[in-house]
Amino acid sequence: xxxxxxxxxxxxxxxxxxxxxxxxxxxxxxxxxxxxxxxxxxxxxxxxxxxxxxxxxxxxxxxxxxxxxxxxxxxxxxxxxxxxxxxxxxxxxxxxxxxxxxxxxxxxxxxxxxx
Amino acid sequence: xxxxxxxxxxxxxxxxxxxxxxxxxxxxxxxxxxxxxxxxxxxxxxxxxxxxxxxxxxxxxxxxxxxxxxxxxxxxxxxxxxxxxxxxxxxxxxxxxxxxxxxxxxxxxxxxxxx
Amino acid sequence: xxxxxxxxxxxxxxxxxxxxxxxxxxxxxxxxxxxxxxxxxxxxxxxxxxxxxxxxxxxxxxxxxxxxxxxxxxxxxxxxxxxxxxxxxxxxxxxxxxxxxxxxxxxxxxxxxxx
Amino acid sequence: xxxxxxxxxxxxxxxxxxxxxxxxxxxxxxxxxxxxxxxxxxxxxxxxxxxxxxxxxxxxxxxxxxxxxxxxxxxxxxxxxxxxxxxxxxxxxxxxxxxxxxxxxxxxxxxxxxx
Numbered sequence: 001x002x003x004x005x006x007x008x009x010x011x012x013x014x015x016x017x018x019x020x021x022x023x024x025x026x027x028x029x030x031x032x033x034x035x036x037x038x039x040x041x042x043x044x045x046x047x048x049x050x051x052x053x054x055x056x057x058x059x060x061x062x063x064x065x066x067x068x069x070x071x072x073x074x075x076x077x078x079x080x081x082x083x084x085x086x087x088x089x090x091x092x093x094x095x096x097x098x099x100x101x102x103x104x105x106x107x108x109x110x111x112x113x114x115x
Numbered sequence: 116x117x118x119x120x121x122x123x124x125x126x127x128x129x130x131x132x133x134x135x136x137x138x139x140x141x142x143x144x145x146x147x148x149x150x151x152x153x154x155x156x157x158x159x160x161x162x163x164x165x166x167x168x169x170x171x172x173x174x175x176x177x178x179x180x181x182x183x184x185x186x187x188x189x190x191x192x193x194x195x196x197x198x199x200x201x202x203x204x205x206x207x208x209x210x211x212x213x214x215x216x217x218x219x220x221x222x223x224x225x226x227x228x229x230x
Numbered sequence: 231x232x233x234x235x236x237x238x239x240x241x242x243x244x245x246x247x248x249x250x251x252x253x254x255x256x257x258x259x260x261x262x263x264x265x266x267x268x269x270x271x272x273x274x275x276x277x278x279x280x281x282x283x284x285x286x287x288x289x290x291x292x293x294x295x296x297x298x299x300x301x302x303x304x305x306x307x308x309x310x311x312x313x314x315x316x317x318x319x320x321x322x323x324x325x326x327x328x329x330x331x332x333x334x335x336x337x338x339x340x341x342x343x344x345x
Numbered sequence: 346x347x348x349x350x351x352x353x354x355x356x357x358x359x360x361x362x363x364x365x366x367x368x369x370x371x372x373x374x375x376x377x378x379x380x381x382x383x384x385x386x387x388x389x390x391x392x393x394x395x396x397x398x399x400x401x402x403x404x405x406x407x408x409x410x411x412x413x414x415x416x417x418x419x420x421x422x423x424x425x426x427x428x429x430x431x432x433x434x435x436x437x438x439x440x441x442x443x444x445x446x447x448x449x450x451x452x453x454x455x456x457x458x459x460x
Contacts, residue, residue, distance in 0.1 A: 003117040003201055010208055018215060019222045023276050026167050027372070030156040031275055033185065034379065037152040038268045040192075041145040045261055046253050046454035052141050056196055064203030067193050070148065071204055074186050077155075081171055081178060086118055088179030089186055093125055100133060107134045109391035138391050142257070146390055149264065153383045160376055161339035161368050224276035233347040233431055240438055248445060249452045256397050260386040263415065267382040270422075271375040282371050286426055294433030297423050300378065301434055304416050307385075311401055311408060316348055318409030319416055323355050330363060337364045 004086055008075050015076065024080055033073035040066040119201055123190050130191065139195055148188035155181040234316055238305050245306065254310055263303035270296040349431055353420050360421065369425055378418035385411040 001009070015021060043063060044052055056063065078085040099112040108115065116124070130136060158178060159167055171178065193200035214227040223230065231239070245251060273293060274282055286293065308315040329342040338345065346354070360366060388408060389397055401408065423430040444457040453460065 003119045007201065007204055010205070014208060014211065017217050018220045020220075020224070022222075023224045025164065026171060027156075027159040027162070027376075028276055030152075030159055031271060031372075031376065034149065034152045034156050035268055035272055035275070037145075037149045037185070038265055041142075041149050041261060042265055044142040044145055045265070046258055047142070049140065056141060060196065060198060063196060064193070064198045064200070065207045065210070067189055067198060067200060068204040068207035070152070070185065071189050071200065072207075074182055074189065078179070078182050081175065083175060083179045083182060085179070085182060085186065086122065089122055089183040090125070092180045092183035092187075093129060095180070096129065102132050105133045105135075107137075109135070109138045142261075143391055146257075146261065146386060150383055150387055150390070153380055156376060157380055160380070161373055233349045237431065237434055240435070244438060244441065247447050248450045250450075250454070252452075253454045255394065256401060257386075257389040257392070260382075260389055264379065264382045264386050267375075267379045267415070271372075271379050274372040274375055277372070279370065286371060290426065290428060293426060294423070294428045294430070295437045295440070297419055297428060297430060298434040298437035300382070300415065301419050301430065302437075304412055304419065308409070308412050311405065313405060313409045313412065315409070315412060315416060316352065319352055319413040320355070322410045322413035322417075323359060325410070326359065332362050335363045335365075337367075339365070339368045 002086070004075070007071070008079050011072060011076050012079065021080075024076065026077070026081070029073055029077050029080070033070065033077065036066065036069040036073060040070065117201070119190070122186070123194050126187060126191050127194065136195075139191065141192070141196070144188055144192050144195070148185065148192065151181065151184040151188060155185065232316070234305070237301070238309050241302060241306050242309065251310075254306065256307070256311070259303055259307050259310070263300065263307065266296065266299040266303060270300065347431070349420070352416070353424050356417060356421050357424065366425075369421065371422070371426070374418055374422050374425070378415065378422065381411065381414040381418060385415065 015024070040063070043055065043059065043066070047055060075085065100115070104115045130139070155178070158170065158174065158181070162170060190200065193203070215230070219230045245254070270293070273285065273289065273296070277285060305315065330345070334345045360369070385408070388400065388404065388411070392400060420430065445460070449460045
């Protein structure tokens with residue numbers, strides 16, 4: 001079993017033991033994904049670069065928890081919608097490779113449609 | 116190499132070929148994570164249950180791309196901050212197991228502090 | 231003094247008494263706006279239509295507070311960037327009127343580019 | 346008529362001419378509010394302080410439009426839920442005044458529970 005399959009198995013076991021599948025429609029799970037992503041972002045609010053560097057050093061555990069909460073929803077949604085996330089990810093990276101050709105994109109933070 | 120490590124290797128190769136590490140501070144990467152999560156959510160906006168079921172069937176590819184975009188930032192941020200996301204995830208699930216005891220949480224969508 | 235000017239005056243007095251202008255750059259204030267908007271959304275997470283109707287009746291006060299938090303940032307950002315929000319709003323509604331012609335948009339939840 | 350009432354009247358006229366009230370449940374309107382807030386935030390992504398200052402000067406019009414989109418949902422949701430947003434706002438500012446006493450909060454970007 002791969003890593004990703006292992007984590008998905010943990011999620012589904014956790015979810016099904018609580019009989020929560022009934023709540024997991026696409027709209028509410030996507031909404032949950034957004035909420036967890038904003039919880040990570042909140043850690044960096046108002047802080048300047050130096051403050052963030054200090055903060056990150058001292059709060060690795062909680063930041064790892066926030067990232068895990070986001071990953072939870074990515075994997076659960078993929079699973080429920082029948083999406084092989086590893087395969088989808090590799091395909092998406094091929095698209096990104098074409099959208100952002102190295103020659104044009106190198107050192108630039110512009111969006112692909114502005115390159 | 117595990118599959119999470121494999122995906123991280125793809126990300127870092129893609130990023131470094133474009134010399135983008137210079138932009139990847141915690142605040143802007145977390146902001147990007149939020150933006151990608153909202154792009155997924157937008158697919159389900161205004162649609163009722165039946166419309167979503169139909170939509171999901173016909174748009175699996177693009178939904179897989181949106182989920183991949185979120186996963187990209189989860190893995191990149193974890194990597195850059197020195198967080199072993201697989202390990203962090205398993206620890207977080209142990210915490211969630213305690214926060215949501217099966218007896219109390221079964222069949223309920225309440226938050227742990229309201230159970 | 232108009233309503234909106236009155237509310238902006240309250241915000242600026244509150245902010246300046248705390249010497250917080252130093253933190254109010256566009257990136258962090260926009261990030262705050264997003265966080266407050268997600269706090270409102272969280273109230274409706276997992277709830278079905280009936281549960282939401284019940285919830286709204288009993289939680290008008292706190293929902294009003296969340297909406298106020300969002301309005302706070304809309305008005306503060308407008309003020310700080312020298313944008314007359316009332317004027318901008320009216321102009322935007324003219325654009326929306328053209329983007330969503332009544333004949334095409336009536337009864338449809340499609341985006342303007344799909345009408 | 347106050348200017349907030351004037352803007353709400355514009356919104357309701359626009360909405361009702363399109364027969365869109367049927368879609369405006371609390372969950373989807375809050376979701377829309379979040380999406381519009383993130384559209385504003387996206388303008389500042391990846392940019393450093395100097396780049397943002399330049400950008401803001403040249404893009405006041407579009408930033409005003411994004412802020413208007415957020416305001417649209419704040420006012421529409423308030424209206425639909427029977428919340429007097431001006432009154433709610435003033436009450437919320439009284440709460441904030443107590444949560445962030447000037448003596449403690451002056452010059453600090455800490456949250457009230459960390460002051």
